[in-house]
Structure formats: structure tokens, C-alpha cells
Amino acid sequence: MHKAQHIVIVGAGLVGSMLALYLVRRGYRVQVYERRADMRKAGYDHGRSINLALSNRGLAALHELGLEETIRATTVAMKGRMMHALDGTLSYLPYGTEGQYINSVSRSGLNLTLLDAAERAGVEFHFEHRCQRVNLEQTEAQFEHHGQLVMAQGDILLGTDGAFSAVRGAFQLTDRFNYSQTFIDxxxxxxxxxxxxxxxxxxxxxxxxxxxxxxxxxxxxxxxxxxxxxxxxxxxxxxxxxxxxxxxxxxxxxxxxxxxxxxxxxxxxxxxxxxxxxxLLTVRCFPWVRNHAALLGDAAHAILPFFGQGMNAGFEDCRVLNQLLDEHHDEWDAVLPVFQQLRKVDADAIAQLAYDNFIEMRDLVADPEFLLRKKIEAHLHKLFPDRWIPLYSMVTFHEHMRYSEALATGRKQQAIMDEVMRTKDLDTRWTALDFAGIVARL
Amino acid sequence: MHKAQHIVIVGAGLVGSMLALYLVRRGYRVQVYERRADMRKAGYDHGRSINLALSNRGLAALHELGLEETIRATTVAMKGRMMHALDGTLSYLPYGTEGQYINSVSRSGLNLTLLDAAERAGVEFHFEHRCQRVNLEQTEAQFEHHGQLVMAQGDILLGTDGAFSAVRGAFQLTDRFNYSQTFIDxxxxxxxxxxxxxxxxxxxxxxxxxxxxxxxxxxxxxxxxxxxxxxxxxxxxxxxxxxxxxxxxxxxxxxxxxxxxxxxxxxxxxxxxxxxxxxLLTVRCFPWVRNHAALLGDAAHAILPFFGQGMNAGFEDCRVLNQLLDEHHDEWDAVLPVFQQLRKVDADAIAQLAYDNFIEMRDLVADPEFLLRKKIEAHLHKLFPDRWIPLYSMVTFHEHMRYSEALATGRKQQAIMDEVMRTKDLDTRWTALDFAGIVARL
Structure with missing residues (x-):
């Protein structure tokens, strides 16, 4: 391929508008096509979740774009889980150590900020363009706009059009494309x-x-x-x-x-x-790349909301892609295969973690043994801050640890803690545990 | 629903033409729409496998339709596997006991026989009709035929249009439809x-x-x-x-x-x-039924070919559906939910077994320990013909045992045999095993 200059993005949601901003700042001509009307004029589509939990991985990407502080000013810090029992009893469990928290953010507010920043930086947005067909051979997409057909052709075409991605629909017609959509009850x-x-x-x-x-x-x-x-x-x-x-x-x-x-x-x-x-569904697919087209965000890996990582994972996609473009001097033919190889395992890991956390939130959070387990793990973390990091913290607060590494370490910790939890009279005697010995087993 | 009278089937392959024959014999008006040209005039499409292994489950359905002997006359019996080593050494392993064999049958010959029998019984076939859209609310399908649009509307619409089913495409647009397509390498x-x-x-x-x-x-x-x-x-x-x-x-x-x-x-x-x-791919999906439409055969559960059960499973779908129509006096609103509940677990089981058999065929069939294991299992079966039936036999020769039961029993047998195979000097001393004791553990 000659040097890519012109990038077409399908989908101007959170991931699409962030990706556009990253790429326009690299010097590309970036055109974004979006099915919905411009939310800045038409108001926000209320078919989707209103607020989201923004945490370190998402913030790391916003930071690179100079938007972290702007966004932080609009969020509410959530420092822990407050559990409400049937009788009204409250129990509180911090998410991390002092100064670690997640952030409740308005989806529409965040999207607006990204759209505005991208437009100011030169991204061309085309709203009310419904993607009808994608030609992966020609890196070309066809849109319906107020009854007219509009074509867009670029050097690179990126699908950030969400869990029900139209771009992915074209991938699904190619040979040997693995795909699954799995709904929970x-x-x-x-x-x-x-x-x-x-x-x-x-x-x-x-x-x-x-x-x-x-x-x-x-x-x-x-x-x-x-x-x-x-x-x-x-x-x-x-x-x-x-x-x-x-x-x-x-x-x-x-x-x-x-x-x-x-x-x-x-x-x-x-x-x-x-x-x-x-x-609520999980989407898994592979490959994410065909010729000069790629899928990112929910289009590639829609996950359940129970770890608060869907948006954060999509933002991390953007940050990782940008980093690979740095490393490979914008050689997309080199970058795209590395991107999918790197991110697929992490997307699979966070999909699994999000599913596991659903079980934890609805079942275990109400369970005294679970609270004790969390207390012991928090203590381990306090004693050995770099050697025992609870799973929730690895995923949420350690933006430089890969999801796949967090999953693997979390599995080991779970096996160790399963044994610890079998200790006799643990609830009264847990402070006497051999904490150094526990950490040494990891 | 008023009593169903008119049935539209999409797909005139092996399962579609058998299903049409079953249903026309029950007194329905049956219309079948097929994308390909009539193979009786146009010759056969060579993009697909030429011959298939027909075994007891498929034969049971053909028998009910009075076609078993006609088909048997065109087959070649395959009584066992003949393994060819790199140096040309042959080793032979029977599939079952004396009189048990599978049958090599021509896909096109079998399809022709079913088409002819269905047409003679009154089924209306419409070839060169490509399904473009299905309306599940109206039980209606739209086809393209030589540049013209053709509509078909029935009381019941059945999709037997294979692994890349167009009818299933309409299911995929409905909420909470679980779907996966998984290719092997x-x-x-x-x-x-x-x-x-x-x-x-x-x-x-x-x-x-x-x-x-x-x-x-x-x-x-x-x-x-x-x-x-x-x-x-x-x-x-x-x-x-x-x-x-x-x-x-x-x-x-x-x-x-x-x-x-x-x-x-x-x-x-x-x-x-x-x-x-x-x-080569596996397709899993659920539900198979939406309103008055249902998926059968590969459209519902395309599997790998390594157990020789794809066609047999599709034919069994037809036989089971027909039996349920008997039991429920053709009340489709009662039959369809029972059908999918019954068959989904069996389809999942044979999909798993087909995948497992791929590993077995390419890896283990060449392995002396594997041959010894098969020999011991054959001996167990000989001594206790009703109590220890090898997995291959349960799937292939026991048409009244559900696939899901075969899978579950096979897993138990495998665990028992794994232990047996750890016996010291087994290759020379296997005849001295406590066979009654082994069977008692099942």
C-alpha cells in the first residue's frame, strides 16, 4: 500500500470520535460517518446507558489527548461499593486504596466533548449516514443519507459502529470469519x-x-x-x-x-x-482485520457492563493503535496485524472478567465470606502493594497491565485464596494468617 | 393459530427435500424454494462433498418414508476404518460388530431420490429462487427469481437452507438470538x-x-x-x-x-x-423457532464432518419433528417449542462429538495405544453387549439413543478407560482384565 492518507471511520460514538481525534492529530484526513443525528443539535438518543464508569484505562487515553482534566471536572468519584441488604443495612467495600476510585461520567457529555475536540482538530463528521454496504476489497463504504446513496472510500476503513456493527456485517461474509453473539438471560x-x-x-x-x-x-x-x-x-x-x-x-x-x-x-x-x-450480549469475533479495514471497540468485542470496562477497553484500543502507529511509523500494513494479535487476547480476557463479575455482583457481594475474602486481599495488598494486587485493582487501576495478564494473575490468586478461605475459624483469626507465605505462593 | 395447512420450506437440499416429503404425506400443501437450479436438469453443483456416510439415524428416517431399500441399493458398505501408515502398512479396525456398517452414498443421488419422491407425493418445487428476506411476523419469504421478486407466505415457514442459511439471517435480526460460527484451521x-x-x-x-x-x-x-x-x-x-x-x-x-x-x-x-x-465450520444458534418459523438441519446446527453425522442429524430432525406432529396432533404451536428444546441439546452433543472425532482421526488412529483401547472396548462390548457400547457405536448404530446420551455415556467410559489404560504391561496382559468390574463402574 502507498502511505495511508485518508481514513474513513464508521460510527461516531465514544470510540469512533476518540479514534478520529487520535488520527487527525497524526496528520490524516479523517472522515467519520454516523447513523444517528448530530447529538449536539438533535439531543441524545436515550436508547443507551446514561452514565458509565470511567477508570484508569479510559483516563490514560483521554490524558494523551489532553482531555483528562476537562472530563474529570464533569465526573463524580465512586470510591467503593455500597451494598444495600433487604433490611436496609448498608455495607461498604472500597474499590482500592486511598486515592483509587472510579468515575461516574455522562455518556452523552463525554461523547460531546470528544466530538467537539475532534471537529476542532479537523475531523469531518457526516451524521444521519446509515452504513448499508462495505466493500472490503475497495476499502469503500456505502451510506444512505436522507434517501440518497453516498459513497466513501479511504486508504483505511475503521469500524467503530458498536455491538451491532454494519462494518462487521461485511466481515461476516468473508471466508473463515469466526463470530459469536451470546446473550445472557x-x-x-x-x-x-x-x-x-x-x-x-x-x-x-x-x-x-x-x-x-x-x-x-x-x-x-x-x-x-x-x-x-x-x-x-x-x-x-x-x-x-x-x-x-x-x-x-x-x-x-x-x-x-x-x-x-x-x-x-x-x-x-x-x-x-x-x-x-x-x-445484554457479548460479541466475539476474529479476525478484526480484512485487507485495509479493521474493527475496534464494541464492533470487535462488545462485553457485558459488569466490570465497567466496555468504554475503557474501547478507549484502550485507540491508545494501543496510536502507540503501534508510532512504533511502526504509520505503516498500517504492519500495524493492523499486530494490533489484532495483541488486542484479541485482551478483549477475550475482559469479556470473561465482565461475565465473572456479573456473578460476583449479584450473588457474592451479599455474602459475608465474600466480604472477608475481600478484606484479606485488601490486607495482602496493603502489606505487599506490588506483589498482591487484587483483580479488581489490576483491571481498574493498573492501566499498564494487560487485561490478559490481570485475568491470568487473578486466576492464580483465586486458587490461593480458595485454600486460605478453608482455614478454620478464619473470621476471628484471619489477622494471624501467614501473609508473606500467601504472597510467596503467587 | 388456526390449523396449519400450508408450509413453505426454504432449501431443497437433503434435509429440505426429506422434510417436504414427510410433511406432504401428512396432508399439508408444501412449497419448497431453492436457490440452485433443479439438479435433475442442470446437473449437480460440485462445490459440495460428493459422497457421505449414511448410517442408522439417517436410514431410520428413510425407512419411515419407504425409501430405505431404494437408497441401500446405491450404497457401498464400509465395515471399518483402514489406516494407511507412511510406509504403506495397513491396519484395520471394524466400526462395530458383525453386521454393523456405515454406507457410502452419493449426495446427489440421494438428493435426487428425495426430490423425485417428494414431487411425486405432491410437493411443489421452485428452483432458482434466491431467498432475499424473511418476515417472521408474517411467516413470509421474498425470493429473487430471474430478476423478478416472488413472495411466499405460509402458515409455517421452515428454513433448511444450510450452514449459510438466509432464513437464519432473519433470526439474527431478532432480539436475544444467540449465534456462533466457528471455523477450524x-x-x-x-x-x-x-x-x-x-x-x-x-x-x-x-x-x-x-x-x-x-x-x-x-x-x-x-x-x-x-x-x-x-x-x-x-x-x-x-x-x-x-x-x-x-x-x-x-x-x-x-x-x-x-x-x-x-x-x-x-x-x-x-x-x-x-x-x-x-x-469447515460449526454453527450453533438458539432459539431455532421464532413465531411460526423454524430452522432445521445445517441451518440450525452445521457441524464438522468427522463423525459422518451431519446429514444423519438433519434426517433425524425430520423424523423427530414428524413424531412430535403425531404426538401433538399437528398442533405446531405446541410442537415447535418442544422440538427445539429436545433437539438443541442433541445438536450441541453431536457438534462436540464431531469436533472430538477430528482430533481422534488425525492423531490417535495412528497410535498403537489407541488401537489397544479400541480392542479392549470392543471386547467389553462383546462380553456385555447392552452394558458397554462403544461411543462410535452409540452414535452410529443406536438410532434410538439420543446424541446427548451418547456423549454423556461416552465421557464416563472415557474416564474409566483412561484408568484402565494405566494398567502395567497392558498390551500383553489386557485379556486378564476384570471386565465385569470395569463395566460395573459405568
């Missing part, structure tokens, strides 16, 4: 705990969880004092969304299962009826 | 060992295998005295189809790796250059 619905005259009705610096074993409610704080709640509940079956038909049923369900939250949700039943019930 | 190419003036150049009543650990050649006899050979070889990499560019390279490869076969393949290099190299 649970769906989700977003609800609100409004602010009390601008102030938070619950602890603001926490991610709230109401773990109920086979399902859960969570709540993330927003800067305005309100919380966005998400109910994760089976889509079908005896206890499921399919059984909640009437406002009375919804009200009774929340009153019984989440009484303290119920008391803070005056518009619960209206919101429940109005807001969509959405599905 | 190996591709395949068909070749020929011609007859010697109408007679076989190798043992005719066997399936021949040249196992070479990371790849293999196999050959199935045809009634005319020739063999259809299939090379299973990696698609890419240092030892792969991608390295066989010239006739000289192909000739040298066969001469070195399959010397005895090479001597019987005068047209090898011409065929190798002319014939396509095809990919």
Missing part, C-alpha cells in the same frame, strides 16, 4: 433516584448495589445530585421483566425487594413503563 | 482414486484413512469402483494449502506423505488445481 432497564433540591439522597461517592442473588439493582451518581439506577433482571421466566406488566406489579416488586430505593423513586412506575428493556 | 479438498476398469483399487468395504497427526487424507468408495478422497489440511501456515501453489509442490507433497495413495491418483495435480478448497 438478564435484560436491563434504567430508572432514576432524583436529587433532593440538588443534593444526593444517598452517599454520593459510591456505586450502590442491591444484590439479590439472581438479580440486582445498581445506582451511579450524577453531578446534578440524582442517581441513574439500573435493574438487571431476567428477561423471561417466573421472576422476570415478562411478569411485570402493570404499575401495581412494578411498585410491589420494588417495595418488597428494594424497599430503601423504592422510597427514593417517586416516578418509578412511570419510568418503568416508559423506558426500554434492553438486552 | 483446516480446510478440505476433494480428489479421486479412479476405478481400475470398474473395480476398486483398494479394499472397497472400508473408509480409508491416512492419519498424519496434524492433517489427514480419507477415501470413501463409490459404487462405480472409484474412491472420493478428501484432504483435510490447514488453510494457512507453514504446512498448509497456502503453501501448495504448483503442481510440482502438490505432487511432491502427496508422494512423500501419502505414497500408496499417490500411486493410485493419476489425475492428482490437475484435480488439485481445479477443485475448490473449502472451509
Amino acid at each position: 438478564h435484560a436491563y432497564k434504567e430508572l432514576t433516584i432524583p436529587a433532593d433540591q440538588g443534593t444526593f439522597r444517598m452517599e454520593s461517592h459510591a456505586l450502590h448495589i442491591w444484590p439479590r442473588e439472581s438479580y440486582m439493582l445498581i445506582a451511579l451518581p450524577n453531578p446534578g445530585g440524582d442517581f441513574t439506577c439500573t435493574l438487571f433482571y431476567p428477561a423471561e421466566g417466573p421472576q422476570s421483566f415478562a411478569q411485570l406488566h402493570t404499575k401495581e406489579q412494578v411498585d410491589a416488586f420494588f417495595r418488597k425487594q428494594f424497599p430503601d430505593a423504592h422510597a427514593l423513586m417517586p416516578a418509578l412506575t412511570d419510568e418503568f413503563m416508559k423506558n426500554p428493556t434492553s438486552s | 483446516h480446510a478440505y479438498k476433494e480428489l479421486t482414486i479412479p476405478a481400475d476398469q470398474g473395480t476398486f483399487r483398494m479394499e472397497s468395504h472400508a473408509l480409508h484413512i491416512w492419519p498424519r497427526e496434524s492433517y489427514m487424507l480419507i477415501a470413501l468408495p463409490n459404487p462405480g469402483g472409484d474412491f472420493t478422497c478428501t484432504l483435510f489440511y490447514p488453510a494457512e501456515g507453514p504446512q498448509s494449502f497456502a503453501q501448495l501453489h504448483t503442481k510440482e509442490q502438490v505432487d511432491a507433497f502427496f508422494r512423500k506423505q501419502f505414497p500408496d495413495a499417490h500411486a493410485l491418483m493419476p489425475a492428482l495435480t490437475d484435480e488439485f488445481m481445479k477443485n475448490p478448497t473449502s472451509s
